[in-house]
Amino acid sequence: MEIQVFFLGLRLALSLFEVNSVVSLNGSLTGLTQRTGPTEAGTDGVSAKTSSVKCNLQGTARLPAFSKDGDYVIGGVFSIHNNMHTVIHNYTTMPESPRCTGSVDAGELRYSRAMIFAIEEINNSTELLPGIRLGYQIHDSCASVTVTVHAGFQLSNGQDPVFHTGANCSRSGMVMGVVGESGSTPSISMSRIIGSFNIPQVSYFATCACLSDKQQYPTFFRTIPSDQFQAEALAKLVKYFGWTWIGAVRSDSDYGNNGMASFLEAAHKEGICVEYSESLYRTNPRRKIKRVADVIRRSTAVVVVAFVAGGDMKVLFEELARDPPPPHQWIGSESWVTDPHLLRFNFCAGAIGFGIQKSVIPGLRDFLLDLSPSEVAASPLLTEFWEDAFNCTLGKSENVCDGTEDIKMLQSPYTETSQLRITNMVYKAVYAIAHAIHNAVCQETNFTTQCDKHSRLESKQVFTELKKVNFSQNGYDVSFDANGDPVAVYELVNWQKTEDGVIELVTVGYYDASLPMGQEFRINRNLSWVEGGTQVPVSVCTESCPPGTRKVLQKGKPICCYDCIPCHEGEISNATDADDCISCPREFWPNAERNVCFPKPVEFLSFDExxxxxxxxxxxxxxxxxxxxxxxxxxxxxxxxxxxxxxxxxxxxxxxxxxxxxxxxxxxxxxxxxxxxxxxxxxxxxxxxxxxxxxxxxxxxxxxxxxxxxxxxxxxxxxxxxxxxxxxxxxxxxxxxxxxxxxxxxxFPMKNLTTYKEKIILECALGPAIGFxxxxxxxxxxxxxxxxxxxxxxxxxxxxxxxxxxxxxxxxxxxxxxxxxxxxxxxxxxxxxxxxxxxxxxxxxxxxxxxxxxxxxxxxxxxxxxxxxxxxxxxxx
Missing domain, CATH: 1.20.1070.10 (Rhodopsin 7-helix transmembrane proteins)
Structure with a gap:
């Protein structure tokens, strides 16, 4: 079965990259041609007793964006660029390897540098992996599934053009674990590749609930909560503020589709109705983006829940900005609501949503800003970032950087460390893999830790230990449940406009899924709503039915659209939006409002009348x-x-x-x-x-x-x-x-409850009428x-x-x-x-x-x- 899985993955990779190469298999290596030395017997070129095996890598290896040798290597995959160069193939020559285009995503670059910082911090530690040096191979996926798969194969194989295996030769090219990817769809593709070789993958930003399925993704872990938790939290948030009539927008991707499906299921359980549910993707034609924007403009729902990736949300906001819609209360998933690039859209002021907890990583800012000219010049990626950031060139005749550029003065997501959210997820992912390696190769003896860096460590051992890690770093606990998910804790963030008219991200509360039902939310600051209002906006299809009435659904409309019908005589409803009225006990009668049952007045001919x-x-x-x-x-x-x-x-x-x-x-x-x-x-x-x-x-x-x-x-x-x-x-x-x-x-005396419905007649029952x-x-x-x-x-x-x-x-x-x-x-x-x-x-x-x-x-x-x-x-x- 493992061989079949491998060949399926290999076939996928070849079709994606259109690489015309012959690939054979030895053990768990891919993209290699196997050659053997002299054999004792056999006609197939493979001996029963092999002295050494030499494997040649077919095709051109894709160089990592950042790399460093070490005793054990950790891989990383980040979407440092957001686009991939498109080539029309004529099938007459060998296609070139995919390459990234566009500007550098400064945020993703910060994530990759945070991974390097974490590894350097571990290498300098005397408690975690003492005497062992960790290396890294960090690849740029270009936010592309094909490039992500290519990087996954390469992290499984290594980069050496010729690779020898034998009794005394370890496969040093295979990484012990992979940090990444940020998107759910690329993470799914990579997990199917490296999971076949038991290489654990720890994502810092892939939140699709589907990745919790251990049958399909057995080696997948993440330090960010699953969208299942976020979807349920969003539904409870909508219910918490009394909104029952909403619009829904999602990314047309695994992240958006799966996340919105989970949200709609949770919203249905909470009695929330959805007026519309639209999808989009950043590469869709403008007419489709415009159609989604028009649906939002025409809707009657004030609240819009957007389960959208940051890049897709930017495209939608740009389209809405052309013709700003009526004020809407935006409810966002963590993918875009904490994105500082989107805060410039003023018509979304008052948006609220969930974000990953802010954190402090001591020393990270200094590390990010410590970029020497030689270090920048040695890295094509850092050179590109530097030239884009300061609008100058290194080593060229035109507009040459003069050395006065100060990165500390640069206003960029790369230097923005006051809102460390996803960066901390990367940091924790690196430490999680390091702790797993530590538990596999280190032993505690006489109050000291002894680690064997010559130990032949298999990725499967790291995978096994990773399931058991439980530690605290910088005050943040790290552990995984049976599905590879962490404990779901979110910050409730609010887009609040300052006196200067600038929107800033403000933390107004917290959500902890581990708390008892009804106590998950803790709001500790006032919220700013749509158009800067201080009152919670109303978003319902029908105003709530007051006590004394019941709901009757309007034909052909969702359950949130109904008419309010007064309770029948002798019935009450003592709750808002009651589905049914309840009858008062026999000796009770409703008040005029029909919301309380009072004891019926007892009537008889008294002396004071x-x-x-x-x-x-x-x-x-x-x-x-x-x-x-x-x-x-x-x-x-x-x-x-x-x-x-x-x-x-x-x-x-x-x-x-x-x-x-x-x-x-x-x-x-x-x-x-x-x-x-x-x-x-x-x-x-x-x-x-x-x-x-x-x-x-x-x-x-x-x-x-x-x-x-x-x-x-x-x-x-x-x-x-x-x-x-x-x-x-x-x-x-x-x-x-x-x-x-x-x-x-x-x-005998009796209470007559039949003559009058609203009162009790206390009278003498005559018994058999014949006597009277x-x-x-x-x-x-x-x-x-x-x-x-x-x-x-x-x-x-x-x-x-x-x-x-x-x-x-x-x-x-x-x-x-x-x-x-x-x-x-x-x-x-x-x-x-x-x-x-x-x-x-x-x-x-x-x-x-x-x-x-x-x-x-x-x-x-x-x-x-x-x-x-x-x-x-x-x-x-």
């Missing part, structure tokens, strides 16, 4: 009236009008009327077990006692008339004892009915019977004949209770009780006024009629 007070006054007044009437009758008990109207039944009737008036008070107040049982039974018994007395008086009147006929002795059967027995008998039946009702299923209607029906039966008898006796020719008064009183009584039935059934809540009290009072007042008022009027105001003579005068009434 105006209606209850009025009814109570009439109840007590009626009872007092009955007592006063009884007092009047008692005081005039010897008068004819009292004696003629059956005074015993009259007093009993007045007593029962007093109880009828007073029993209405049991209907007022909080229903309880005793009050519920008392109110209906007391009402039923007292009214039957009352009607029984009226019925007894009516029967006495009828029988008294019959007794006046000659030979009729019927009155002896309706004397006082019989009258008392009649009252007791009729009353006993009602007592029996009430007793059965109370024993079997008595009335039996009590009421028996009263009605006696009243009708009494009414019929009174009608029969209404024309009897006696003065003070009570039959007419009883007839009228029973007419009122029956009318009241016939009217009471529909009113009782249809009255809601506490008004049901009020109707019942009103019926009791109305019928009681009807009885006392119709039966006793005329008699009391005569007794008190017409005493001349209260005589036996007047009573016996049949011509007067």
């Amino acid at each position: 105006v209606l209850s007070i009025i009814l109570a006054v009439f109840s007590v007044g009626g009872a007092c009236l009955a007592i006063i009437t009884a007092a009047v009758f008692f005081c005039h008990r010897t008068t004819p009008i009292v004696r003629a109207n059956n005074s015993e039944l009259s007093f009993l009737l007045l007593f029962s009327l007093t109880l009828c008036f007073l029993c209405s008070l049991t209907f007022i107040g909080t229903p309880s077990d005793w009050s519920c049982m008392l109110r209906h039974t007391a009402f039923g018994i007292t009214f039957v006692l009352c009607i029984s007395c009226v019925l007894g008086k009516t029967i006495v009147v009828l029988m008294a008339f019959k007794a006046t006929l000659p030979g009729n002795n019927v009155m002896k059967w309706f004397g006082p004892p019989q009258q008392r027995m009649t009252v007791v008998f009729f009353t006993f039946i009602q007592v029996l009915i009430c007793t059965v009702w109370l024993v079997l299923s008595p009335p 209607w039996a009590v009421l029906g028996y009263i009605g039966l006696l009243a009708v019977f009494c009414f019929v008898l009174a009608v029969l006796a209404r024309k009897l020719p006696d003065n003070f004949n009570e039959a007419k008064l009883i007839t009228f009183s029973m007419l009122i009584f029956c009318a009241v209770w016939i009217t009471f039935i529909p009113a009782y059934v249809s009255s809601p809540g506490k008004f049901t009780v009020a109707v019942e009290i009103f019926a009791i009072l109305a019928s009681s007042f009807g009885l006392i006024l119709c039966i006793f008022a005329p008699k009391c009027f005569i007794i008190l105001f017409q005493p001349e009629k209260n005589t036996k003579k007047h009573l016996m005068n049949k011509n007067q009434f």
